[in-house]
Amino acid sequence: MDLNILWFILITVLFVGFFFLEGFDFGVGILLPFLGKNDQERRVVINTIGPHWDGNEVWLITAGGAMFAAFPNWYATLFSGFFLALFLVLFSLIIRGVAFEFRSSDPSPLWRNTWDWVIFTGSLLSAILWGVAVTNLLKGVPINAEMQYVGTFFDLLSPYTIIGGLTTLLVFMFHGALFLSLKTTGDMAERSLKIAQRIALVAIPVVLLLAGLTYYQTDLFASLGAGITLIGSGVTLILAAVFLKTRKNGWAFVTNGVTILLFTVSVFWGLFPRVMISSLNANWSLTIYNASSSPYTLKIMTIVAMIMVPIVLIYQGWTYWVFRNRVTEKNLHY
Template sequence: MELNILWFVLITVLFTGYFFLEGFDFGVGTLLPFLGKDDAGRRLLINSIGPFWDGNEVWLITAGGAIFAAFPNWYATLFSGFYMALFLMLLALILRGVAFEFRSKDDRPAWRSLWDWMIFGGSLVPALLWGVAITNLLRGVPIAVNMQYAGTFWDLLSPYTLVGGLTTLFIFTLHGALFLTLKTSGQQLAGARRAASLAGFLAVPALLLLVVLSYSQTDLFEKTGAGVVFWGAVAALVLACGLLRAGKYALAFAMNGLAIVFSTVAVFWGLFPRVMVSSLNPDWSLTIYNASSSPYTLKIMTIVALTLVPVVLLYQGWNYWIFRQRVTLKDLEY
């Protein structure tokens, strides 16, 4: 396999892992003000993702670093063209991380409420913007012959990309609610189930609409495999909602995760060998060939990745295993 293709596949895997893992803690953060009826309830929800959220963000940092090193022209065009959107996302992620740390520094209700809403906003904004960003990559953005972004922030907003943003928001919210059905019990579990039912009711039509719109807004379905996988995401999401109603929470979480995986794979499959589509001229699109680093750089990166990535996977797997138990109110420290 050519190293250009290998690194495109690895970046696809990194984003897939990021959306699967960070998706549920985005969902928990978005649900925090609504499922946490009191301070103890909100602390319980935060504790459910406490050991995981910062480790999950490593997948994004690694994906961004991989793009920078393997496809520097992609990195430059993406971060210059999506500057404002990525700045808002970064600001939200910073506020979210700070909120997790600062919330417990003071017992005053107003103080804790402030940081709870920061967690909410810091989870909702990225969950929404990721859908907008990914659908823009697929639909195409104004890229000139010199690989420079030739549009404005408002060019990133369209009915199609907004549907993409709402789709990721609803699916991640469902993912978080299903995660809570596995990590909580009693009243908290009942609330998580109700939230999951509502999120699923919104997520299924949103994803279905996104798939249908993709026929006219993108060329994804010119690749039969990508189209099949995209429809497979819809089927997995519907199945997740059915399993939720049957009380099979673990399987429902797995199926919703599969919907996230299928959707991400379908998008990157539809892009290949492009990494950013030019809406001005298809010949001006960035590909894994005209946007890549030198073969020597890719070779060194491959050696480093094959050495270190297994270590990260083992560490994260161990972390999830150690903190696999449900979180209860009696586990909270007072």
């Protein structure tokens, strides 16, 4: 198999894993100040993702490392052109991590409430910015013949990309609410289901709007498979809402996860074989060939990945199995 294609697929898989796993992390963080009525309830909410949030972020680190090694020109153009946007993403992830660690170091209500809102802010920024970044990849950005981004931060903002940010925000919030309904009990689980239903009512029309704008703003639908996959993400989101209505919240969570998977796959499928689209000249777009490392480098990376990736997947799967039970106030350690 063409190793350039293989590594493009692997990076797609890494982003699917990141958005699926970190998606409910972000959603839980955003809902934290609103679902938790007191400190004990907020601790329950945090503990649902406590064993997992840092492991989930490893998917992003691995995706970035894979981009750097397999497609260095893509990495260089993306991280230089999207510097401020990606800096904000990293800043939001950092303050979330700090907040998770610092929150319990002082019993003061003011201290803990402050860090709760830091978790909310970091999760909110991340959820929005990823949608803005992804839709910019589809829409195209100003890249010159030297593979250099020649725009500004504000070139990344448009009605289309803002709708993209709102889409990921709502889908991740829905994902987080469903996750909490599965990981908590009693009144907390019921409140999670109710807020999930409200989010779904807003998320569905926004996702359908994004699909319509994508048809007019990008060439994603030039690929039949990408177009069908994007439409499929809207269908599965509606199915998730239907499952939720019948209180099959486990199926709703899985189906919404499929929504995230299909949406992410549609983006990369629509890009292929490009990795970044130039809005100045289509011939200046970065592809999996003009942005890649040497064949020998890709070969060595493939051997290493075949050994390490299964180990990482088994380990992370084991952690989810160990912490599979619901979290209650009885599980809190004082």
